[in-house]
Amino acid sequence: NAGVTQTPKFRVLKTGQSMTLLCAQDMNHEYMYWYRQDPGMGLRLIHYSVGEGTTAKGEVPDGYNVSRLKKQNFLLGLESAAPSQTSVYFCASTQRGTQETQYFGPGTRLLVL
Amino acid sequence: AQKITQTQPGMFVQEKEAVTLDCTYDTSDPSYGLFWYKQPSSGEMIFLIYQGSYDQQNATEGRYSLNFQKARKSANLVISASQLGDSAMYFCAMREALAGANNLFFGTGTRLTVIP
Numbered sequence: 001n002a003g004v005t006q007t008p009k010f011r012v013l014k015t016g017q018s019m020t021l022l023c024a025q026d027m028n029h030e031y032m033y034w035y036r037q038d039p040g041m042g043l044r045l046i047h048y049s050v051g052e053g054t055t056a057k058g059e060v061p062d063g064y065n066v067s068r069l070k071k072q073n074f075l076l077g078l079e080s081a082a083p084s085q086t087s088v089y090f091c092a093s094t095q096r097g098t099q100e101t102q103y104f105g106p107g108t109r110l111l112v113l
Numbered sequence: 114a115q116k117i118t119q120t121q122p123g124m125f126v127q128e129k130e131a132v133t134l135d136c137t138y139d140t141s142d143p144s145y146g147l148f149w150y151k152q153p154s155s156g157e158m159i160f161l162i163y164q165g166s167y168d169q170q171n172a173t174e175g176r177y178s179l180n181f182q183k184a185r186k187s188a189n190l191v192i193s194a195s196q197l198g199d200s201a202m203y204f205c206a207m208r209e210a211l212a213g214a215n216n217l218f219f220g221t222g223t224r225l226t227v228i229p
Contacts, residue, residue, distance in 0.1 A: 031214055042117070042204055042219030043158075050214050058216065090158060094215050099165060101148060102217060104158035 002026055004105035006091050012111045013081045021076040021108050023091030029103075030096045032074040033058075034066060036087040037107075043090060049074055081112045116140065117205050119220035126195045127228050133180070134190040134223045136205030144210035147188040148217065149179065152202040161203075164188060192225075200227045 007022040023032065031050055035043040035058075045058030047066040055066045063085060065077045074093075078085060088109050092102040118137045126132035138147065149161040164172045164179045172179040180189040192199055202224050206217040 033216070040221060042206075042221050043217075044219070045216055048214055048216060056214070088156070092158075097215075099146060099163065100215060101160045101163060102215065103160070104150075107156050 004091055004093055004103050006089075006105040006108050008108060009106070010109045010111075012113065013078075014113055015082060017081050018077070018079050019081065019110075020078075021089055021091075021110075023074045023076070023093075023105055024072055025074075025091075025093040025103070026072060027093060027095075027103065028071070029093035030071075031094045032068065033092045033094075033102065034064070034074065034076045035090045035092065036060065036085075037090060038087050046076065046089075081110075083112045086110060086112045115220075116218040117207050117220035119205055119223050121223045122221075123224045123226070125226050125228055126192075126199075128197060129194055131191060131193045132195055132225065134192070134203050134205075134225065136188045136190065136220060138186050138188060138205075138207050140186075140207065140209055142209040142211045146208045147179070147181070148206040148208070149177070149188075149190045150204045150206065151199075152204065152222070153198075154201070158204075162190070195227045197227050197229060200225060 004025045033048040034046040049068040052071045091105040094100045094102045145166045147164045151159045162174045176193045178191045202222045204222045205220045
């Protein structure tokens with residue numbers, strides 16, 4: 001049982017390049033999330049999904065797209081990376097149910113030059 | 114307005130002493146949940162404790178307890194008998210039932226340093 005895994009762990013991009021971050025969970029969770037964490041700030045929600053084939057915008061969605069084609073996977077895409085997207089990205093998942101905690105992946109450190 | 118406020122950027126505590134990390138929240142939703150997470154220097158987010166808005170008693174998990182004062186909208190984390198391994202960032206977070214999808218709003222965190 002690996003929990004929540006993220007690929008890659010670290011990436012350097014040049015401005016304008018694109019990339020996809022992969023999140024996978026093996027806990028059969030319904031809900032999945034993408035957050036970003038910047039220095040001096042807490043985690044901010046980018047996008048989330050309440051089930052396979054559904055996605056919704058969070059607090060800071062601009063510049064990102066997501067897809068949830070399979071229940072266990074949640075992809076975060078950057079179509080044209082900008083230096084402002086330099087951050088640490090966390091994926092999380094949880095079961096349906098208001099008392100359920102979110103389980104986090106180890107994070108992906110992204111540097112955009 | 115900030116949904117979660119953590120006013121202590123950094124805290125120091127002597128090993129084996131207790132420490133309280135402050136968290137205040139703002140919501141008009143009568144049904145909500147409060148969470149505390151620990152983030153060590155390795156970067157992962159570790160769930161510590163949960164308190165529901167309708168829970169009558171303060172939550173406890175081992176050395177962690179949550180001092181829930183509903184009228185004051187505060188949910189302070191108390192760590193008893195601090196250990197060196199408790200040195201980390203601590204985040205308070207809130208989930209509102211009306212927001213749906215169990216979305217969490219995080220505070221900016223408190224960095225706790227345990228002194229030997």
